[in-house]
Amino acid sequence: MTATVGVIANPIAGKDIRRLVSFASPVSDMAKIGIIRRAVVGAVEGGAQRLLITDDRRALGMRAIDNLSLDAEVVFLDAPPYDSGMNSQNAAAAFQEEGVGAVIVLGGDGTHRDVVKGWRNAPLMAVSTGTNNVFPRQVEATIAGQAAGVVASREPPIHEVADQAKVIDVELDDGEAEQALVDLALVDESFTGSRAVWTGQRLREMVAAIAERATVGLSCIASRVAPTTRHQAGGVHVTFGDGERFRIPIAPGLYSEVEISSWRRLHLNESVEISGPGVLSFDGERDLVLPRGRSALVTVSHDGPWVIDIEKAMSLECGEAR
Amino acid sequence: MQLSDDVLLDMHHRMVRIRHFEEAAGRLAEESRLPGFLHLYVGEEAVAAGVCAALTDDDQISSTHRGHGHLVAKGGDFERMMAELMGKSTGYCKGKGGSMHICDLDLGMLGANGIVGGGVPIAVGAGFANKYRDDGRVSVVFFGDGASNIGAFHEAANMAAALQLPVVFVCENNEYGEFTPRDRTMAITDVVDRAAGYGMPGVIVDGMDVVAVHEAAAEAVDRARSGQGPSFLEAKTYRFYNHHGIQTLGMKYRSDEELAEWKKRDPIDLFEARLAESGVLTAKDAEAVHERVAGEVEQAIAFAEESPLPEVESLYEDVYSGVAQ
Structure with missing residues (x-):
């Protein structure tokens, strides 16, 4: 099966009212584009042969891969003309049907929730770009993407490289x-x-x-x-x-x-x-x-998504510690 | 933020007033009973109503070429507005301003503006005066996504942030600058991304949800009034009519499907459904509000049509203010 990695990036994460009522930092489109770019480069490096990317009104995904020479097929999914959590939810459901091996999610707790509504047991590479993030961790997108690529291409038993979330x-x-x-x-x-x-x-x-x-x-x-x-x-x-x-x-x-x-x-x-x-x-x-x-x-x-552990996933690529 | 029933009903009333005034103005224009251009605010009511409900009577707003909704939301008088649109001497500007220059300084409405982006430095200038006088007033500037590409916007935004002026920037991002989609004229999608570049906080709000707009506006106005400087709100919204609001004018530049998707989120329908669910306003009472407002609009049309045109002798009156002889 073609090693496929899905990418879901929430365009409105990190831009809500908490920038006014608290000291939450804004996350610009350019910051997100950079994160997506690093994640897809990593995913292909990790073995992904096909990338499914959510499209959105901001064309974050399209702009992220612009001028990248990726050794992988890239497919974009359509999105509604306005911002909606349904976008992430529908994309996740489509990814499940397409047999995606790992889903890189760029967003906050809310984005990950939308993804799980579409695909409850999704194998997730959770990358934080939102505001109060508990579910996704702060990780560098490059290595997160690579770990997702490794999981999608090597198809290990999911419990060996991921923890099931509540x-x-x-x-x-x-x-x-x-x-x-x-x-x-x-x-x-x-x-x-x-x-x-x-x-x-x-x-x-x-x-x-x-x-x-x-x-x-x-x-x-x-x-x-x-x-x-x-x-x-x-x-x-x-x-x-x-x-x-x-x-x-x-x-x-x-x-x-x-x-x-x-x-x-x-x-x-x-x-x-x-x-x-x-x-x-x-x-x-x-x-x-x-x-x-x-x-x-x-x-x-305790039967939610599988959250990929980068250390465990990368041990498949790099070998166990000597 | 828990809003009182009075505030909720007030916002509903403001939205309904805008809708009926605009629908009537569009109809009159199509029937050639109203001269000149006009640009309808239908679909964007939640933005003006949500923001203006957070302002005092003394606070100021500056507006755009799509400015009727802003003046209505600030309390504009239907009769004087309709007369102005018809170029009659009883209008707000004695019939010489028309749709795109309508203003009411007594209401703090500093003017609609035919120049895209022109209202931004006006509101910032008012903000400078307000800070200088220390009078506690806040000025709000409404502008579109296209206006954020204009030099005047950038200079004014920089000045407002550098001088920490009591100004709220409200970008009504309806995805089109006149007939051109946003992605043909900007490399960014969220205008709010520009706020950080000037050193002010910025947020995105759902411009079809009046409560969401109001919550953010109230916080931004509080910041401004308490000396914390300017803020930037980007309301994602959509105009239900074409650029001019006159269906027979202009070109087709949006798909019917896109329009239909946005209309599913009609801000008045959404709000009325929620008000009914929460017991604040029944569907029957909402209908009564619509009927009452529709009657007021008809009365304003009759007033405007019966009003005289300006006298030729008045051509040079009110052109300049306070010029020494």
Whole structure:
């Protein structure tokens, strides 16, 4: 089978309101183009023979490969005329059908969530270009791309080179299903608006699958009471109200006070019901209005995407340490 | 940001006023009852309404050739607007400005502008004056993606940032400069990428979502008013009519499919659905708002049509201000 690597780059990652309300840095198109360029060069170096790249209104992918002489076939996927998370979701679904061996995702937590909505068990090379990134790590795109190329071309058993991630499944009472990768929160708001959550004062309830202390954002809140790594089974359920107070970095350079009234650890596949009114925030982005009387069943499972470990993948290329 | 029902209903009212005024103006132009060019703001209502709802009456805005929506959102009077569009003496500029030079200094509307990018240094100049006077006012400049390629924009943006002026730059990126797609005239897609080059924070907002626009605008206005300098908002939006708003004029330069995709995200429809869902405004009450506003527009048309044209003797009046004899 032709060794195929998919590339999904979110053009709007790193440009939201947190550049105004916190000290988050902007991520320009030129920065993203550079990252894509380095990733695809690395992927071909790692053995990719075919690259599937999401197109977008910014033509980031096309501009990234401009003037590159790549020893690989390059195919672009169409995109809608406006920015939408559906773009990443549809691309991921198409990649699955095309038998892509590894997907390089350039974005933040929200972008990775969209990808997983399209292909739940995708083999992901998660590269951070967003704002509060917990799921993707800060890695150099060149070597991330090469690791993806190695995985796609050598086709090792995925569990040998990747760790399966947790997923927060959200089942709405109207039958709709949603997912988050890091945290799911109920926020005291009526609109999704500018999407970001940048104050702890309006939080009502949250479930975190990843609650690591070295993070910024909602995930960090849960880490103060029940640290839970991405590799650990289960999650944490937190309710806010009168109780213990913490100051947490809710966005880059921005601290906010939160008051936790109760918390408990969630076993794997244990469900908790969250009821409206409010807005559900998925991985730090307000995305769904939950009116009064409506509820959602929230479950942390461990059957999500496979996150490629660069060290393990590159050991196939370079050999084990001597 | 939790918005009160009053703010939500106010933004809805501003959007509906823009829509009805513009639809009527376009219809009148097609019927040759309205002279000169006009450029309709239909489709972009959430931007003007979301931003202007974050301003005080004393704050200022400068506008573009597509400027009716900005003036309506700032509280413009339908009768004086319609009369101005018809070139009548009862209009905002006594019938001598027309669509592209409409203004109301009492409302802080410093003027629409027939020159692409022309409004940017005007708002920055107002910002300089406001800072000099320390009067707490904020000036907002609305401009399009095409205007961000004009030299005046770059000079003004640099000045605003260098002097930390209380200005908010609002780029209405509707993907086309007149008839030319953005990617034919710019090597970048997000105009906001230019903000960092001048040393000011910039964000992208969904220009079809009035709450998203308002949240970002309120933060930017707060920054400006509290002495933290200028900010840059890029609203991704789309005009539902062609460049002129007159369907029989100009060339076809967009696909029907693209237009249909954007129309699915009509900012008024989206907002009304959400207002109904949250119990703030029922569909019936929304309809009543539309009917009331439509009646006000009809009244304005009648007022304008009955108004006299300017006298020939007034040709040189109001051309220059305060010139010493």
